[in-house]
Amino acid sequence: MQPLAWTSTLLLAAAALWGGARADADTPEYILPCKRRDPDINSCVKRAFNHLRPYLRVGIPEISVPPIDPLLMPRLSMENGNGAVRVRAVFGNITTRGGSNYTVTSVKADVQNYWIDMGLQIPRLESAGNYEVTGNVLLFPVRSQGDFWAVFHDVAAVVKLRGKEVEAGGRKYMKVDKLLSDFSVGRSRFRVRDHLNHNNVLGQAMNHFLNQNSDVIIEEMKPAASRSISSHFKDFMNTAFLKVPIDVWLHDA
Known part of the structure; x- marks a missing residue:
């Protein structure tokens, strides 16, 4: 019960942007390559991610990027052992809509060290x-x-990607070494249907509690949610990044 798609959207965009080009083919229309020595590299990366929006909405089958609207996740688990909300939660068969309406609002990129910080709004x-x-x-x-x-309104997120250069077959690739994320939500609303207790009164009480205390619950669960989502998509991004040499998506000149 958290905004699952904000990080998913941004990370899927990264995989498509820098994991889709092939050295032996023309650059696909959904990719806007950047130059390593561009004095305004931040604007280039921001423009490239926002350019991806219509392509990510329907998916990019040739590089195995699924549609992000709706975004489907089979399972996501998280655990929070501190504060007022101490729970273990497992979510399954998750369908999230609205992620393709993202806007990348800010970028700070250090392409020499493969560090990228991004701000995102949905x-x-x-x-x-x-x-x-x-x-x-x-x-x-x-x-x-x-x-x-x-439902979550006015979602704002920050994602920090930390990569490193690796070599294979005489070519250089980027491997995502670390992903950090954080988010905030303007307002939210929840509804649950409890099957375990078979008690409509309990279900009504839980719905009331969730909606009256949504700010507290989101704040308490945010660290666990961020860790879980970041871990999930780190593996996905490496699948894409490790297929394509660095010099394909980041030009030296």
């Missing part, structure tokens, strides 16, 4: 799927399993 995300939660929320024990729906 006006609205809607997620649905199933869930299983166990733990304690504000001292109350919680054990629930069922379906969830959530």
Whole structure:
């Protein structure tokens, strides 16, 4: 029950942007290459990511990038052991809509060291799927399993990518060594249907509690959500980056 697609959108964009070109073919229309020595490299990277938006909406089959609207995730788990919300949550069959309406608002890139920091905004995300939660929320024990729906407005995110150069077959590639992410939500709304307790009163009480305390819950679960999503997409990005030499997507001249 968190804005799953904001980070997904940005990371899928990175994989498509710098994982789609081939050295033996013309640059695909969805890629705007950047030059390593461009004095305004930040603007180039920002422009390239925003250029990807219509292509990511429908997916790019030739490089195995699926559509991001809706974005489908089979499973996402997270655990928070500190603060007022101490729970372990597992989400499954997640469908998130609205991610293709992203805008990259800021970029700070150090292409010599393969560091990229990005700011991202999405006006609205809607997620649905199933869930299983166990733990304690504000001292109350919680054990629930069922379906969830959530909507998030005015999502703002920051993603920090840290890469390193590796060599294979006489060519140089970039490997994503670390991904860090953070986000904020303007407002949100939740709805759950509990199957475990078979109690409509309990389900109504949980819905009321979630909506009345959504700010607290999001803030408490944010570190766990960020770690889980970043780990999930780090592997995805490396699948793309390690296929294409650096000199294909980052020109020296």
